[in-house]
Amino acid sequence: EVQLVESGGGLVKPGGSLRLSCAASGFTFSSNSMNWVRQAPGKGLEWVSSIASNSGYIYYADSVKGRFTISRDNAKNSLYLQMKGLRAEDTAVYFCAKNFGLARYFDYWGQGTLVTVSS
């Protein structure tokens, strides 16, 4: 059974940093591109970042470029999102999501971790 479990969310002050993790199991993590998608309270889905299976390509939404860094450790079956310079508008539930095969659709999602940016 595919499982994605996010952790690392919490309350942080504006300008602060946080590192999210996503532990994957039940599939060959090293063969799949992975993604972070967020959802602000009461709002829609916003794609944040994607990373190829071998970290060969990395993409970011304009809203987080230069502040967030996606990475992965295939030996640990883990995905990460380092967030710096956090703003109130980064407040959201952050989901990690697995690519559906080679396509940029998302077939498995974690339960999400809440990041709250507030003073």
Add this chain to the structure above:
Amino acid sequence: EIVLTQSPATLSLSPGERATLSCRASQSVSSDLAWYQQKPGQAPRLLIYDASNRAPGIPARFSGSGSGTDFTLTISSLEPEDFAVYYCQQRSNWPPFGGGTKVEIK
């Protein structure tokens, strides 16, 4: 950037009725479009990919159609568990999602 516009924002229907949701792209995305369902407090669930293919385990009452710029998700007969928010997503460019359509009980 490709913008996806979903309509209506809210659809009020009764169980057993047919639901028709629209997603319009600002430029052609060929058939590179997916639909997701999200219930409160849950992660999204992939329903349809490549415009018309049901994802594994998705009931046959869900169907997708369209290509280019106009897409439709149809739920043939609403079950109580189908009341949720539905998002479209394109993969032709770095994927934005549409703004969502809420299907609520009338």
